[in-house]
Amino acid sequence: MPVKFQTMKVEMAGMDMHRIGGGNRPHSVLCPFDWHSNNGKFAKTVTGHTYAMVQRGYQMGFVPHVTIAKPSELPELGATIVSSSSKSALGVATVSAEGTPLACSVSENGMGVNLNCQSVSGNSVKAPTGFTEAEFPILTRYQWSDLYDALLTTLWDTAFGWGSGQTVDRLGKGKSPQQRSIIKKFISEKVKPIIEKGIKRLGHATDRGPTSSDFFDTVLD
Numbered sequence: 685m686p687v688k689f690q691t692m693k694v695e696m697a698g699m700d701m702h703r704i705g706g707g708n709r710p711h712s713v714l715c716p717f718d719w720h721s722n723n724g725k726f727a728k729t730v731t732g733h734t735y736a737m738v739q740r741g742y743q744m745g746f747v748p749h750v751t752i753a754k755p756s757e758l759p760e761l762g763a764t765i766v767s768s769s770s771k772s773a774l775g776v777a778t779v780s781a782e783g784t785p786l787a788c789s790v791s792e793n794g795m796g797v798n799l800n801c802q803s804v805s806g807n808s809v810k811a812p813t814g815f816t817e818a819e820f821p822i823l824t825r826y827q828w829s830d831l832y833d834a835l836l837t838t839l840w841d842t843a844f845g846w847g848s849g850q851t852v853d854r855l856g857k858g859k860s861p862q863q864r865s866i867i868k869k870f871i872s873e874k875v876k877p878i879i880e881k882g883i884k885r886l887g888h889a890t891d892r893g894p895t896s897s898d899f900f901d902t903v904l905d
């Protein structure tokens with residue numbers, strides 16, 4: 685079965701749940717992959733249909749969120765956008781470019797899901813609520829291990845987002861939601877990769893075989 689691969693031509697559209705005005709409200713999200721705020725995880729020299737191929741773990745930030753909001757709720761909506769993210773978590777380990785597996789669709793027709801930010805009752809979590817349509821076909825299929833890696837990524841990102849969000853909210857009680865969002869964004873973009881690198885190094889130092897080494901290379905990449 686051919687699965688399709690993500691290129692920078694793809695767009696993400698979906699519906700996230702975020703806290704606003706004291707309750708949880710669905711927010712429409714829409715973002716092209718070729719977006720100014722991204723973590724650079726796309727192949728610089730490998731293209732599909734002339735567009736750069738997207739690698740597993742590609743993440744966009746400052747994702748536009750739209751919801752019905754009163755003017756007084758706009759600062760909260762702004763804070764949601766500042767700390768937002770959308771990530772391509774599913775890839776095929778056997779198809780890579782520049783050393784990193786490429787991000788792929790879930791289904792044969794190219795439908796894929798991105799791991800999007802949510803903030804239900806003030807806790808940040810990640811859920812696959814961003815839909816994508818991949819366009820570049822390659823004759824391959826993903827393995828159970830690829831799905832397992834995507835699941836571990838979901839759990840890790842959710843646990844980290846929840847934990848760091850709780851910590852910032854608890855320690856930054858005197859700060860506004862916007863200031864806290866900026867701190868959360870800084871932690872997820874600058875501090876999280878450093879922690880992941882540290883865990884990875886520790887994981888390789890105490891390597892117990894290919895499975896654990898795989899885990900450190902794929903989930904934390």
Ligand SMILES: [Zn+2]
Pocket residue numbers: 700701702713749768769800801802
């Ligand atoms: Zn969101």
